[in-house]
Each structure stands twice: as structure tokens, then as C-alpha cells.
Amino acid sequence: MQHGEPTFQLKNRTLRWVERRLPIFGLIHSSFVAYPTPRNLNYWWTFGGILSFMLVVQIVTGIVLAMHFTPTVDGAFNSVEHIMRDVNYGWLLRYIHANGGSMFFLAAYIHMARGLYYGSHKEPRELLWILGVVIFLLMMATAFMGYVLPWGQMSFWAATVITNLFSAIPIFGNAITQWLWGGYAVDQPLLQRFYSLHYVLPFAIAFVVVLHVWALHVVGQNNPDGIDVKTDKDTVAFTPYASMKDSFALVCFLILTAWFVFYAPNYLGHPDNYIPANPLQTPPHIVPEWYFLPYYAILRAIPNKLLGVVVLFGSIAVLFIVPWLDTSKVRSARYRPLYRWFFWLLVVSVIGLGYLGSKPPEGIYVAAARILTIYYFAHFFVVLPLLGFIETPRPLPSSISEAVLKKKGGAPVTAGGVAAPEGRG
Amino acid sequence: MRILPLLAVASVLAGAHAVLAAEEGQPLPPRQAWTFAGPFGKFDRGQLQRGFKVYREVCGACHGMKLVPFRALTEPGGPGFTEAQARTIAGEYRVTDGPNDRGEMFERPARLSDAIPSPDPNEQAARARFDGALPPDLSVIAKARGYEVGFPGFIFDAFKQYQEAGVDYVAAYLTGYENAPAGTTLAEGTFWSKYFPGHGTAMPPPFQAGQVEYTDGTPATPEQYARDISAFLMWAAEPHLEARKRIGLQVMVFLVIFAGLLYLTKKKIWSRANNHA
Amino acid sequence: MTVETTAEPSRRDFLYIATATVGAVGAAAAAWPLINQMNPDASVLALSSAEVDLKPIAVGQIVTVKWRGKPVFIFHRTKRDIDEARAVKLADLIDPQADEARVKKGKDEWLVLVGVCTHLGCIPLGHQGQYDGWFCPCHGSLYDTSGRVRRGPAPLNLEVPPYEFSSDTSVKIG
Numbered sequence: 123m124q125h126g127e128p129t130f131q132l133k134n135r136t137l138r139w140v141e142r143r144l145p146i147f148g149l150i151h152s153s154f155v156a157y158p159t160p161r162n163l164n165y166w167w168t169f170g171g172i173l174s175f176m177l178v179v180q181i182v183t184g185i186v187l188a189m190h191f192t193p194t195v196d197g198a199f200n201s202v203e204h205i206m207r208d209v210n211y212g213w214l215l216r217y218i219h220a221n222g223g224s225m226f227f228l229a230a231y232i233h234m235a236r237g238l239y240y241g242s243h244k245e246p247r248e249l250l251w252i253l254g255v256v257i258f259l260l261m262m263a264t265a266f267m268g269y270v271l272p273w274g275q276m277s278f279w280a281a282t283v284i285t286n287l288f289s290a291i292p293i294f295g296n297a298i299t300q301w302l303w304g305g306y307a308v309d310q311p312l313l314q315r316f317y318s319l320h321y322v323l324p325f326a327i328a329f330v331v332v333l334h335v336w337a338l339h340v341v342g343q344n345n346p347d348g349i350d351v352k353t354d355k356d357t358v359a360f361t362p363y364a365s366m367k368d369s370f371a372l373v374c375f376l377i378l379t380a381w382f383v384f385y386a387p388n389y390l391g392h393p394d395n396y397i398p399a400n401p402l403q404t405p406p407h408i409v410p411e412w413y414f415l416p417y418y419a420i421l422r423a424i425p426n427k428l429l430g431v432v433v434l435f436g437s438i439a440v441l442f443i444v445p446w447l448d449t450s451k452v453r454s455a456r457y458r459p460l461y462r463w464f465f466w467l468l469v470v471s472v473i474g475l476g477y478l479g480s481k482p483p484e485g486i487y488v489a490a491a492r493i494l495t496i497y498y499f500a501h502f503f504v505v506l507p508l509l510g511f512i513e514t515p516r517p518l519p520s521s522i523s524e525a526v527l528k529k530k531g532g533a534p535v536t537a538g539g540v541a542a543p544e545g546r547g
Numbered sequence: 548m549r550i551l552p553l554l555a556v557a558s559v560l561a562g563a564h565a566v567l568a569a570e571e572g573q574p575l576p577p578r579q580a581w582t583f584a585g586p587f588g589k590f591d592r593g594q595l596q597r598g599f600k601v602y603r604e605v606c607g608a609c610h611g612m613k614l615v616p617f618r619a620l621t622e623p624g625g626p627g628f629t630e631a632q633a634r635t636i637a638g639e640y641r642v643t644d645g646p647n648d649r650g651e652m653f654e655r656p657a658r659l660s661d662a663i664p665s666p667d668p669n670e671q672a673a674r675a676r677f678d679g680a681l682p683p684d685l686s687v688i689a690k691a692r693g694y695e696v697g698f699p700g701f702i703f704d705a706f707k708q709y710q711e712a713g714v715d716y717v718a719a720y721l722t723g724y725e726n727a728p729a730g731t732t733l734a735e736g737t738f739w740s741k742y743f744p745g746h747g748t749a750m751p752p753p754f755q756a757g758q759v760e761y762t763d764g765t766p767a768t769p770e771q772y773a774r775d776i777s778a779f780l781m782w783a784a785e786p787h788l789e790a791r792k793r794i795g796l797q798v799m800v801f802l803v804i805f806a807g808l809l810y811l812t813k814k815k816i817w818s819r820a821n822n823h824a
Numbered sequence: 825m826t827v828e829t830t831a832e833p834s835r836r837d838f839l840y841i842a843t844a845t846v847g848a849v850g851a852a853a854a855a856w857p858l859i860n861q862m863n864p865d866a867s868v869l870a871l872s873s874a875e876v877d878l879k880p881i882a883v884g885q886i887v888t889v890k891w892r893g894k895p896v897f898i899f900h901r902t903k904r905d906i907d908e909a910r911a912v913k914l915a916d917l918i919d920p921q922a923d924e925a926r927v928k929k930g931k932d933e934w935l936v937l938v939g940v941c942t943h944l945g946c947i948p949l950g951h952q953g954q955y956d957g958w959f960c961p962c963h964g965s966l967y968d969t970s971g972r973v974r975r976g977p978a979p980l981n982l983e984v985p986p987y988e989f990s991s992d993t994s995v996k997i998g
Binding site: 130161200203204214215217224269321358362363366367369374376377380383385386387388389392393394396397406443476 | 551566595614617637653683686687690691692693698704705709710712713744784786788790791792794795796798799802805806809810812813816817
């Protein structure tokens, strides 16, 4: 793994004492300092680090918010306003947590798209991909429950709609829904159990993230050319190369986050959630947060309740088997001219579904949602398997370092190196 | 190239939405120029004080503001009353307290630490007073209202930091009373409002010219009342708006500088990788 | 995640130091709201003072009010109570303090004390014990008519909270 790297030595005696009994410093060194990283990674690879940082931000802001939140139907809304008005910097913590959740999903979607484009889901990274889908599912559950906590109109009615989905299950549906509610409708028991679960699930996410990073480190990073690392000319040490690049990308991402937090903090939310929950009055349009809109559109595109639920869960379940649906021997879309078109078609479809999810389910919107839903599933079940057989990939470079140098227009890499400009960093 | 399918779908959807907004027959409120809008926005203290006067003399008869304590009137970034002034204002209201040593609830003048009391003790009393209609509490109304901006408007709004949809709606609603168009019937006890969803609102037109006396020379017109009360309601909903934007500027400047430094650092570090094998 | 490392510390490059310093400043600035949010919030601070109307308190009466979550005794002393307190020799006291130092000038009849025993925090009972002040039922501490400890195990006199006369007939505590 560490070809030509010096073996890890600690200078400090105390640290050596710890290291001999629990080699944690060596682990950190080999995982995040000396760890060989492909030198051709582009900025789409920085989103893993961004996601880890955002997870910490959400957990930390969530913990301090939990010091002031009251999980009762009478107290929840007012306690959030208490946080916004009276708690020192409470408004800042709340807005970071709410907008941080949105930014977390933005980064996650980009991270997943990167995976699909460059073939990071393909052998030997199938389990890495699956762990990622597990994280995504946990994120969705966490975000959904978190949105219910402020107990606004949208909180309440989104909870009602989504928990009611379970009643579509044959035979056991109603029992399951009542079990979820702890009652006969969304009310105090549901709010409180969502509070408990919303607090604990992020730690489950953190655990799966550890597995995800572990699985990554066992097989090594994919890269934009999709070809395996062959020699250490293909890699650079994670620190300082990748860590500084990640840090730069992270701060740029934080600029976008800060834009929302400080200047448009309610832009991504819905005004109806500033109305206290009223079980006797449904808002004119129930909409989830933007990151759920594509799935909401898929759900409402199907006219049958049970089938709609099945297709909804199916649209996420299909992600688990993507490594086997994609039959191409070539990983990266850089060398797959046909697949590239379909990838962007998928992206446009998902964005389109998101837009349709925000519209009332009538007329042209439903028709469009049905078409896009059909494409969504066709992409995974038809396009991915077929393309592996009918597509002619472009010729792959023989190595990562060759690909890097080709971009800089120079000779093959020699020990003296090419006096090249900044290039692919 | 790859961007073409994206643009194609986008233009189709843009056309589809613009049609629908008109179809629903619900006009969008005009966008006003607010002093607190934009990255350097601040409240106009005089406007907040006038708005509070409008609340006390007009709106407070029916609407509560139970999330706003009297002490908030003295906090920076707000109407800027002194502690003495706010205490006097509070003293003009009575709140229920107790039980006392005899087990009875009693009334006393409000203190700075109390919230502005609602005109009705609970929702049911309010509905009984207004024939089933409930005047909403106004503490966060400026954030609880908005209107849909279609594509591509909502993209531009993100860049423009448009957060004033609520206040624009409130200001338009307060002066948007008209005679019902010929042929429409209004439910009993409602008034025709241009901007209220469905057009029938249970609240009568609240303002008449000269109703609230302005001592600073500002014209005492219904439009001015609507603007002033809307600004006050925005403060009530977001009392820390000025601090948020001020700290936001500091954070953005810091992050841009930090990003620049990190970029230069990253470039310097990577130049080593690109110059050696 | 913001790992500022200098790969070759001997270089001492200004850029690296500048980046690391800016990063550290940012981290500190980000940490402050997380710490400060645990400080008393505005609603707690608003209740940090209590205004008490003294008119209903009869001579010789002790009234207990709540202030910052604790009981506060307000004792409208008789002339005998004051004389008794002033007659005590300071050297005889466990925690020597003159009675004059424990009341406001010109308002000697008003004694304002935090009603928490300085031993382990129980609430003493008024008008009890041989010193005519307070008796703590938990471990037997005795306080006099100035709230000073006369018999332990309490080590200190009952605390006098910060208070002001906002008028002749009302005090603002805290």
C-alpha cells in the first residue's frame, strides 16, 4: 500500500505508549495522511469530505438545539420561536441546522451522481455503493423526522401523509400505521418518538459512514478515468494533496451554505411551516422539502395507493442493485459516449420530477410525472443493462499518470518530471 | 452538448408554469422596496415605531402577538424604545397571573418580561367573538405567508435573496380590498380581497385615512399604514434580522478570504506533485 | 476537517501560516455561538430581577418571594429585632458582620436575605430558634434577627442579595 513511504514513526514517548496498545495514530496516519490517492481526482471527489463535515455540523447544531427544544404538541412550535428569539445565537443555530440539512442533501445528490457518472459503483466497489445507499436511506428518515419536530402545518401534514402510506400495506397496514402513530392520528406520541429517533439516527449514519470509508480504503478510490491505480506514479499522499483540495472545496461549499443561512434562510422552506399545526385544517398544497420532491412526484404519478407506495420505495430500492444492472466493463463515462447522454437524461428527469413534485397533481403535471417516472425506471432496468453490450467505449489510457500527462500535453512521466503548469490538481 | 437536454426541458416547463399562475386568477402581490431587504438591509426605526402604533391602535383589537415580549421592543435591531418607554407601554396592558395565596387568578399590569397579551384568552373565545373566524396571531405572520414564484423566477430570487414575499403579501392584502366583480357571490360575512387566496376574507378593510395619528409627519394614509405595519410585523417575525445580515457579511468576507488562501495553498502544494514524478 | 498541515515545517512559508491562522480564527469564531448558547437566554435574564411591593408586609412579618428560582426572605423588623441584632458583639459571631452592613441606610427595618442555608442548602424556618431569627431543620443551624449564623454547622451568614429600593415601598431584587 505505502510503496516508498517511510514506516510510521512517532517521536513523542507518550504517544508511542498509546500507539503500542491501541494503534490509533498509525491508523489515522495510514488512512488520512499517507493514504495513496489517485492524482487525477477532480473536484467532484471533494463531496465525500464535504458530506462528512456537514454530518458533524448537523450533529453538533442538533445537539445544542436539543438543549432548548420542547417535544410536546403545545410546546414545540413555541420552543422553536424561543430558540429563534431568546437563546443566544439561537437563530443562527436553527438556521444552520435547517439549511444545513438541505445542503447535506445537495452534496449527497452530487456525490451519488459522481458515482454513477464515473462508475464508482462498479466492481470492486459494489458494497461501498450499497453502504452509500443505506446512508442515503437513513438520511431521508432523519430529515423527514426532523422536519416534523417544529410542529408547523407542513410538519404535521407531511407526517400525516407519509405515515398514512403504510396503511396501504395489505392486511397489516392499519395496525402498522397505528403502531407508528402510537395512537389514531399524528399527535403527541408520534412527535416524541420522532424526536428520539431523529436524535439517534445521525449516530447510525456516522457508524455506516465509518463502514463506508473503511470499504473505500480497502479497495482505494475510483478516479475520473475509471482505471485502476498501477504504480505510485499514479497516486499522491492524501495529506496534504487531497486534504487541502478538500478543504478548499469545503470552504467554497460553506460560502453557498452561508448564503442561504444569512441571506435567504427561509428560501428553501415553506411559509406554511410558520403556521402552528392544525389537525383540523389541511394546507392547500402539501409539499415536502425540495430534496424529497422527485420521490413525491413518483408517488403521486401512480394512481393506485398501494402501487404508488411500492413504486416509491422501488425507486430507492433500485439503487441497491445498480452495480449489477450496469453491465459495462468500462467504469467512467468519460470513455462511454452513449452512456453520457443517458446519464444527463437521468439527471434532467430527476430535476424535472422534482419540479413536478412541487406542483398540484393534476393535468399536464401528472402526465409529465408519469413519463419521467417511466424513464427513471427504464434508465436502470433497460438502459444500464443494454448499454454494456451495445456501446463501443473509447480507448482507455494505459495508466492514470499517462492520462494526467496527456491532459497537460507532455511526455510520459519520468523521474525528473515535466516542468508543467498546474494541470490536473 | 450535454447541457442541451437540460435547457430543452427547462424551457418547456417555464412556459407551462407562467400559464398556470394566470389561470388560477390569483394576482401576485407587487414587490415593495423595503429598507430591510437585501444584504445590507436594516429596519427603519421610525417605521417600526409607527407600525407598532398601528398594531396597538388597530390590529391589536383582534390579533394577538403572544410570541413577542415587551422587552423585545428595547432590543437592538428593533423599534428602539427605551426601557422606561417599553415599561410604560407594557403597563397599559393587563395580563392574567396567579393563582395568588387565596387560589384565585388575578389581573395585573404587564411587565417587560411578559408577552404582548392576546385580545382573546383562547382560540375558542376568538371564534365565538368573530362568528367562527379566527384572527391569526401575528407574531410570525410575515414568514407564514408567501406566494409561488414560478420558474425561472425562483432561480433569480435565490440570487436576489428575496425573502420579502410574506411582507409583500401582507402589505398588498391590507389595501387590496375591492368591490366583488359582477356576478360573483361572496359568503356571508366576508369581504372581497384581491390577494387573499380564494378572494373571500373574513377581515374587514382595516384602515381609513387619518385613523392613526403619525407625529413624525409621515402621511397618514392606508397605504402607509399597510407598509408600516408590515415592516413592524417583519421585525416581530425576525427580530434578529439586522444581526443576521451583519454577521452574514462578516462570515462571507471571512470565507472568501479563507477560500482564497486555501486555493493558493492548494496550488502551491500541488505544484510539487506536478513537477515531480 | 479543515486540516491545516505544513508538509515541510522547516519551510515556514507565510502562505501556510496565514492559511492556518485564518482557519484557527474561523474555528474559534464558529465555536463561540455553540458555547454561548448555553448561557442564560434573554427570557431567563428578563426574569433575573424581582420587584416586590413592601406595603402589604406587616411589622414583624417575614414574607418569602421567589427570585432566580430561590426563596428570598423579606423581614419587616420591629425595633426590638433591630436592637437585638445591634447589641451582639462582633467577636461572638461565627461570620462577623455588623447588622448595619446587611441593610440599606435609612431602611434598617427591612432585611432582605436569600433563604438558603449556607450549610447544605435547605430552607430555614422563620421566627424560630433561640436567636429569634431562623432555624434550619436539616442540621440545626440557627440564625439571628440579622440573618447571621449563630450556631452551625452553617459556616456563613444568610446571603444578602443585590437589591435596591425602587421607591419607599418597593424593592427590586437582582
